Amino acid sequence: MRILIALLCLFSTLSATGATLTLKIGEHSRTWQSEQLLSHPDARDITIDQDVAYKRSMHYRAVPLAVLLEGVGPTDHLQAVSFDGFAAEMPAGPLLQPGPARAWLAVEDPRQPWPGLAPGKPSAGPFYLVWADPQASGIRPEQWPYQVSTVSRLAPVEERFPALLPDPALKKDDPVREGFALFQQNCLACHRLNGAGDAQFGPDLNVPHNPTEYFQPAFLRQYIRDPQSLRHWPQARMPGFPVQVLNDKELDALLAYLQHMAPRKTP
Template identity: 60%
Template sequence: MRAWIAFVPLICCLTVSAAEGAKPSAQLTLELADGVHTWTTAQLLALPQAQNIQIPEDVSYKRAMTYRAIPMAVLLNGVNPEEHLQAVATDGFAAEMPAGPLLANEKNGSRAWLAIEQPNKPWPSLGKDQNTAGPFYLVWTHPKAGNISPEQWPYAMVKVRLLASVAERFPVMRPDPALGANDPVNQGFAIFQKSCMACHRLNGAGDSQLGPDLNQPHSPTEYFAGDYLRTYIRDPQSLRQWPQAKMPAIPASVLSDGDLDLVIGYLKHMAQRRDVAK
């Protein structure tokens, strides 16, 4: 779960800015049903829908932020709400997201925006690596109205692509097909896609390059005794400490105890289905 820590290294097309100290202009790629679209920073900022937005509680910066941004619905014109999208960042983070919330435009409802880092006005550093959340960052106004999780705030984003569902693309991740759609294991699979898959693979399947596989060669449900897996998810540094650790603490405000139980139930189930990947 990368949550508020960034996305397969990709080549981001750059053009050098003439302004001294300015960041290079970047390129965002959209792979949609009608083809591949590329937008430079300058082109995005020139769109008439570009505006300043206020984010009172930014997930990555942990404070109020102001961004020059465009509604994601503008860039995703022609995408259907029932379709599936993936947002990819420069560090291997790949966020799986249903299209519906990204297209929503209800008053006082959650609304997705593409925040654009202006070359002459770079955003603050996110930490010791001195990188910012740019060049492009998916942010939300009124996120609580749509139950938007931190994994749905991908930063350092360089690509958005229309894909088949996770179950279709990666059948080795699917629970036993004999289970009903409302079975707790399938509920856990749905939460896994939203909260874990941006960083982790399972049974060798998935697009993220950031975190370890959660079923090969072993499931964490097999080597964490008792409640230590829950403890690790809630506060990784309480069990393992190292300077380059990237997994953040996942509090109950982000993943409820009930949802955490469902995810662990899914992982326990998949520990018995390792052979499906062979």
């Protein structure tokens, strides 16, 4: 009983002092505590009208992400990793621009915690990448990582994970190439393919089997659009990709990439 009370006290203390965000940009890492970011000279109170995680308007204390990314250039590549293993791959350019779509790091105040994402679920904190006017730059839902723990500058996906690459003999305008780009934007944050990727969230999409091998085409499309409409369970975590996020032409290209990779399995 004493051990339990001690652990609860420790958890309470950690919650009161906030969380730690790690930025791995150069040779050395830099850490930010919640309190430091909440009192940052560039911190602002902002309103996000169409919040991706909460599905409603939300108010945050936030810092423009660009001011924290000292030394990062627009051609660099960044990865934001969440506590649950979600790993969002993002080109740095949109994150650095001052507008019209602007990236903010929302910081949860431990004294005024955000609501849970669902009944019995934790909040999107302690750190959440949100966007003002995301439609202006075509920002996708997977570019809103929440519960972020680390942001790192890395080599592009193509260099780090050659097992993801389609056949180099394909023409430049082949839909499979577009599908590969869409896979990076929409799928790689949760899934690996051929064991390649950093996500720890969802299953591998090629090993041992590719979904194009065991789903009928119409059902696979339905599953991507609305997973709960095909098989419903309370703990499901895969989001749907409606036409506003992934139009029919883009979905065709994504499926072309998956089908192309089915015979390109690697050990």
